[in-house]
Amino acid sequence: MATxxxxxxxxxxxxxxxxxxxxMRFLVRSTGDRDDAMDLFQETWLRAYRxxxxxxxxxxxxxxxxxxxxxxxxxxxxxxxxxxxVISSESADADAIANRAPAHLNGASPEGALALxxxxxxxxxxxxxxxxxxxxxxxxxxxxxxxLDCSAESARASVSQALKKLRLEE
Amino acid sequence: xxxxxxxxxxxxxxxxxxxxxxxxxxxxxxxxxxxxIRRPQARVGVIPSQLGRLMIxxxxxxxxxxxxxxxDGAERMLAMLRKKFDLVENEASARRVEAEIDRVFKGxxxxxxxxxxxxxxxxxxxxxxYVTLRKVPPGAVITYHQLAAAIGQPDAQRAVGTTxxxxxxxxxxxxxxxxxxDGTIGNYGGGVDNKIKLLRAxxxxxxxxLRLPSGAVMGHRHTKIYCRPTCSAARRADPNNALxxxxxxxxxxxxxRACKICKPE
Numbered sequence: 085m086a087t088x089x090x091x092x093x094x095x096x097x098x099x100x101x102x103x104x105x106x107x108m109r110f111l112v113r114s115t116g117d118r119d120d121a122m123d124l125f126q127e128t129w130l131r132a133y134r135x136x137x138x139x140x141x142x143x144x145x146x147x148x149x150x151x152x153x154x155x156x157x158x159x160x161x162x163x164x165x166x167x168x169x170v171i172s173s174e175s176a177d178a179d180a181i182a183n184r185a186p187a188h189l190n191g192a193s194p195e196g197a198l199a200l201x202x203x204x205x206x207x208x209x210x211x212x213x214x215x216x217x218x219x220x221x222x223x224x225x226x227x228x229x230x231x232l233d234c235s236a237e238s239a240r241a242s243v244s245q246a247l248k249k250l251r252l253e254e
Numbered sequence: 255x256x257x258x259x260x261x262x263x264x265x266x267x268x269x270x271x272x273x274x275x276x277x278x279x280x281x282x283x284x285x286x287x288x289x290x291i292r293r294p295q296a297r298v299g300v301i302p303s304q305l306g307r308l309m310i311x312x313x314x315x316x317x318x319x320x321x322x323x324x325x326d327g328a329e330r331m332l333a334m335l336r337k338k339f340d341l342v343e344n345e346a347s348a349r350r351v352e353a354e355i356d357r358v359f360k361g362x363x364x365x366x367x368x369x370x371x372x373x374x375x376x377x378x379x380x381x382x383x384y385v386t387l388r389k390v391p392p393g394a395v396i397t398y399h400q401l402a403a404a405i406g407q408p409d410a411q412r413a414v415g416t417t418x419x420x421x422x423x424x425x426x427x428x429x430x431x432x433x434x435x436d437g438t439i440g441n442y443g444g445g446v447d448n449k450i451k452l453l454r455a456x457x458x459x460x461x462x463x464l465r466l467p468s469g470a471v472m473g474h475r476h477t478k479i480y481c482r483p484t485c486s487a488a489r490r491a492d493p494n495n496a497l498x499x500x501x502x503x504x505x506x507x508x509x510x511r512a513c514k515i516c517k518p519e
């Protein structure tokens with residue numbers, strides 16, 4: 085048996101301290117809403133704490149937390165969409181629903197930003213998320229892969245497909 | 255709500271200051287929730303000892319786990335600890351525990367005084383076995399069968415065997431003081447060599463045949479009398495209430511007197 089070396093993940097508080105800004109920024113961009121972002125921020129860390137014992141080492145920490153955050157975003161977007169359908173059947177403004185789409189991006193002009201946001205929201209889930217992680221959270225492809233449960237190559241392909249689709253729309 | 259969303263869309267709105275302000279607003283809520291779900295802390299350290307390298311985990315209540323690192327299962331022990339505790343690396347804490355083990359080897363029989371935290375012990379049976387076993391003093395041994403009887407389940411010697419094999423706090427829950435009914439010392443999770451070392455440090459001269467010494471005496475817990483194992487009175491006594499002491503000295507130290515029939519030294 086190889087000599088055992090004690091390697092513990094960092095204490096939870098330290099993980100929070102080093103990553104909280106990144107996570108909050110990611111959530112603001114993903115939800116496009118500060119209140120939502122703050123709710124999900126709390127939920128992300130509480131879930132991370134509950135599941136912290138399952139984390140074996142420090143290596144996987146960053147993609148792991150991002151994965152929790154991105155899953156929560158996806159859940160929230162799905163819930164919104166369901167609620168949105170009910171509202172639209174009651175003849176609510178369709179545009180108001182589009183505004184709740186889980187994407188926020190910075191375009192050159194407000195109109196451009198809105199259009200881009202809608203385009204990203206229309207992308208298949210994995211492509212949209214991969215694109216946001218790559219372009220706005222500055223992830224490595226390997227980290228995106230870990231967060232979205234696919235290979236680094238597949239993550240790279242998702243980002244490139246997403247960009248291709250966006251360019252085609254322009 | 256609307257203004258929030260507009261602000262979030264604006265590039266300037268997510269500079270570090272704004273992010274920090276949002277984090278600041280959320281923090282009290284997180285802290286309140288964390289208070290409810292927070293696990294207790296345990297300090298984990300790896301240190302060399304007379305018995306090989308040990309991994310020692312200690313909570314605020316006491317020692318929660320000890321693992322002989324030359325055997326498999328360190329990861330399993332860590333996984334069990336993580337479920338119950340927030341782990342932090344701390345060698346100083348482990349060193350304090352190791353110091354007590356070291357004193358045993360220097361002849362201080364009562365050195366293993368550290369309080370224990372039995373959080374890793376899930377079953378009531380195991381808990382009873384460990385608590386009862388802790389009452390077996392250094393310099394005495396008990397058989398698997400006797401220990402099973404002592405916790406009220408005389409047929410459970412095999413379960414007691416499993417319980418000893420999965421002891422999360424060896425040395426301090428003295429499973430090295432549990433032997434076979436035929437007088438051989440049996441097995442040990444940390445290796446038979448370590449069992450012999452510990453028993454020798456506590457006064458037992460274990461022979462090459464792994465049997466306990468000829469000078470060992472049977473001490474009866476209720477009558478407070480000790481006899482030679484061959485004494486007719488000892489054979490009549492309930493074996494479940496007897497412990498085997500290394501020699502007369504250890505028995506006397508526990509407040510027992512010599513039998514008047516077999517007159518052990």
